[in-house]
Amino acid sequence: xxxxxxxxxxxxxxxxxxxxxxxxxxxxxxxxxxxxxxxxxxxxxxxxxxxxxxxxxxxxxxxxxxxxxxxxxxxxxxxxxxxxxxxxxxxxxxxxxxxxxxxxxxxxxxxxxxxxxxxxxxxxxxxxxxxxxxxxxxxxxxxxxxxxxxxxxxxxxxxxxxxxxxxxxxxxxxxxxxxxxxxxxxxxxxxxxxxxxxxxxxxxxxxxxxxxxxxxxxxxxxxxxxxxxxxxxxxxxxxxxxxxxxxxxxxxxxxxxxxxxxxxxxxxxxxxxxxxxxxxxxxxxxxxxxxxx
Amino acid sequence: xxxxxxxxxxxxxxxxxxxxxxxxxxxxxxxxxxxxxxxxxxxxxxxxxxxxxxxxxxxxxxxxxxxxxxxxxxxxxxxxxxxxxxxxxxxxxxxxxxxxxxxxxxxxxxxxxxxxxxxxxxxxxxxxxxxxxxxxxxxxxxxxxxxxxxxxxxxxxxxxxxxxxxxxxxxxxxxxxxxxxxxxxxxxxxxxxxxxxxxxxxxxxxxxxxxxxxxxxxxxxxxxxxxxxxxxxxxxxxxxxxxxxxxxxxxxxxxxxxxxxxxxxxxxxxxxxxxxxxxxxxxxxxxxxxxxxxxxxxxxxxxxxxxxx
Numbered sequence: 001x002x003x004x005x006x007x008x009x010x011x012x013x014x015x016x017x018x019x020x021x022x023x024x025x026x027x028x029x030x031x032x033x034x035x036x037x038x039x040x041x042x043x044x045x046x047x048x049x050x051x052x053x054x055x056x057x058x059x060x061x062x063x064x065x066x067x068x069x070x071x072x073x074x075x076x077x078x079x080x081x082x083x084x085x086x087x088x089x090x091x092x093x094x095x096x097x098x099x100x101x102x103x104x105x106x107x108x109x110x111x112x113x114x115x116x117x118x119x120x121x122x123x124x125x126x127x128x129x130x131x132x133x134x135x136x137x138x139x140x141x142x143x144x145x146x147x148x149x150x151x152x153x154x155x156x157x158x159x160x161x162x163x164x165x166x167x168x169x170x171x172x173x174x175x176x177x178x179x180x181x182x183x184x185x186x187x188x189x190x191x192x193x194x195x196x197x198x199x200x201x202x203x204x205x206x207x208x209x210x211x212x213x214x215x216x217x218x219x220x221x222x223x224x225x226x227x228x229x230x231x232x233x234x235x236x237x238x239x240x241x242x243x244x245x246x247x248x249x250x251x252x253x254x255x256x257x258x259x260x261x262x263x264x265x266x267x268x269x270x271x272x273x274x275x276x277x278x279x280x281x282x283x284x285x286x287x288x289x290x291x292x293x
Numbered sequence: 294x295x296x297x298x299x300x301x302x303x304x305x306x307x308x309x310x311x312x313x314x315x316x317x318x319x320x321x322x323x324x325x326x327x328x329x330x331x332x333x334x335x336x337x338x339x340x341x342x343x344x345x346x347x348x349x350x351x352x353x354x355x356x357x358x359x360x361x362x363x364x365x366x367x368x369x370x371x372x373x374x375x376x377x378x379x380x381x382x383x384x385x386x387x388x389x390x391x392x393x394x395x396x397x398x399x400x401x402x403x404x405x406x407x408x409x410x411x412x413x414x415x416x417x418x419x420x421x422x423x424x425x426x427x428x429x430x431x432x433x434x435x436x437x438x439x440x441x442x443x444x445x446x447x448x449x450x451x452x453x454x455x456x457x458x459x460x461x462x463x464x465x466x467x468x469x470x471x472x473x474x475x476x477x478x479x480x481x482x483x484x485x486x487x488x489x490x491x492x493x494x495x496x497x498x499x500x501x502x503x504x505x506x507x508x509x510x511x512x513x514x515x516x517x518x519x520x521x522x523x524x525x526x527x528x529x530x531x532x533x534x535x536x537x538x539x540x541x542x543x544x545x546x547x548x549x550x551x552x553x554x555x556x557x558x559x560x561x562x563x564x565x566x567x568x569x570x571x572x573x574x575x576x577x578x579x580x581x582x583x584x585x586x587x588x589x590x591x592x593x594x595x596x597x598x599x600x601x602x
Contacts, residue, residue: 035403037410085585091402092349093588096534097581099351099527104577111570214570218523222414225407263422270411277408278396 005134007251013140014223015247016147020202021217021224022231022239023151024195029233031171031191033091034083037098040221041105042078043199044214046071047207048113050200051120060121064204068197075196079189087185110214122208143205150201151240154194167191222266223247226273232286241284246272303542311448323444324512325552330447331508332548334454336532337541338501341458343530344538345467346494347474348397352409353502354526355416360386360503361510361520365433366426368511375437375511376446382507383500390499394492413526417518432517435510443512450504458541461497470494474539524573531580537590546591551576 021039028036036042050067054060082101086094124142128135158164169177170187178184199217206220227246231238246269253260253268260268282288314326339353360382367378393412400408420427427433461467469490472480481487510516528551536547555572587594 029403033403035407037406082581089584092347093584095349095403095406096530097584099530100577100580100584102577103524103527103531103573103580107570107573107577109570111574115570222411225411229407261422263418266418267415267422270415273411274396274408277400277404281399281404 002134003255004252006136007255008248009136009144010140011248011251012244013137013143013247014251015227015244016144017202017206017220017243018223018227018247019240019243020147020150020198020205021220022227022243023154023236024198024202025224025228026231026233026236026239027191027195027198029228030236031167031188032087032094034094034098035225035233036195037095037221038078038101038105039195039199039224040217041102041109042071042075042196043203043220044109044212044217045105046074046196046200047120047203047212047216048109050204051113051118051207051212054121060123064123067200067204071196071200072193075193076189078196079192083192084185084189087188106214113214115214118212120207120212123204139208146201146205150198154198154236157194163190219266222273223250223269226269226276229273229276230283232283234287235283235285238283238285307545308452315444315448325556327443327447327508327512329545329548329552330444330451331505331512332529332532332551333451333544334447334508335502335505335529336536336544336547337451337454337458338498338505339529339533340536340538340540340544341462341470341501342494342498343533344540345462345474346470346491348491348494349402349406349530350409350495350498351406351526351530352393352412353498353529354521354523355412356386356390356499356502357506357509357525358416358420358516358521359389359499360506361516362420362427362433362506363503364507364510365435365516368435368437369433372436375435379446379450379504379507379511383504386503386506387496387500390502391492391496393499394495397495398488398491410523410526413523417521417523420518428517430518432515432520434515437511437514443508446511447508450508454501454504455541462541466490466493528576531576534580534583535590537592537594540590540592543590543592543595550579554579 021043024039024043025036028034028039046067049070050063053063053066058066078101082097083094086097122139123146124139126137126139128137129141130136158168166177166182167187167190169180170182170184171191174184177187202220202224203217207216210216223246224243227243228239229242230246231240231242249272250265250268254262254265276283315323318326335353335357339350342348342350342353363382363385364375364378367373367381368375397405397408421430424430462470469480469485472483472485473487473490473494477487506521509520513520532547532551533544534547535550536543536545554575558572558575583590587597589596
């Protein structure tokens, strides 16, 4: 029972990391039906920025918020410069462009910061605490809290602010939104900015665990894809729930099913992804799209 | 009539060039040119799927892996002649392609990109897990000597690949492929069986990838999970885009591009040495610029220049 609870909590922690990145993917997919293959590399880039700022001697939490700011500007800039020229192009074209972006950023990260593996400081102590005789890692609990807080902030932003409303309008019906004076193009850019911030968050959370290197987020991106698809690519709630389910499921399978070795973690997540796509492409929370021909 | 004559001259010229280069090049350059050939085979297959049928695939590297491992297992474990394993590798990979094509029918656009990407990522880790067949992380060593062999075999495969592609695409099947690409609704309305043609396109594309993977394994002399990284699949797509989606002869330029760019991007220019990471940055930039400026690739650019003159 102890082991079970421990595994669930550490599963929720990794699930929180997947959920942040999955949420980033969903934010962009909802407004433009584009799957951003570069999301992981953007997150790696911002995590390197954080590492650099900390390296210059700035205290952790100051660097943390500074990085989120940089990530936002970075996301907006990418949308404006790279994605915008393809705004009205076919989806295939935009997907290929994000793959180009993936390749560029992966190279740049290695170019600027070398491929050498770097240690990254953790926001939370790694020592365990005892709750009712079960030892939980403080770091896991911290990660869960940070992810939940981020989701809550995002929800409040979309629910209670005027910009949030405009962004939702631009995503649901761009033409009508434009007629009521919403600047749809900038709303898309804002969405990329927010997505980039969420990616930075997941990068900052995962870097102390797996260490920082140019390919750090590639695996996380796959888990995030699986989480987003499991929840339904359209649904932000789905992305969070999907991420948490995936994190816990992978941990429990790894602990109790001996055929699932660590090498099979990734294929299992991919099997989830493929299975959901084939059986119920709209996921747990998405709506089936009806297309008029 | 003029077009046919130009085409005949161009093909004869290309064949002559390959033969002459085969007898005059140094071993080192010949090896690189052999690599160009199997990239060309793989991109040809991808172009049939993505360029002609409009189905994106980020997973053709995985089918290359299936072909490569087929060759490695037959040749390394069962001592079957490497040459004989090439068609087998194509068939096995093609079979898996058909298998994957059936579920992929339900997926379009970005979902298909995701699913194929998943396959590209999964295959190396699966190869590590099932080490009984694949030798795990250390892979399989092929008991053969490479060299001149690779060059000729690869370029003969390119020639066969071109003939097959031309036969498939010029008739009824090719028309159906293009109809599916341009408008699925219109294609179905005119009696094109969407399911079978999409599945066939996946199968053909995977078979090409399988042959390319077999050639890669023979050329390298070994296979291991790192021989077929995810980036291989992405580079194939970049090659297809450079070639021009929906062009057959552009494929050679796509293959030349992905083989030679890393070699040139790492040299020193005007005293400024590029990093080891430079090639991937240049790959990405070129990919995006081509999508922006000449979405039809080298082939489209040439056609535009030809029509202007």
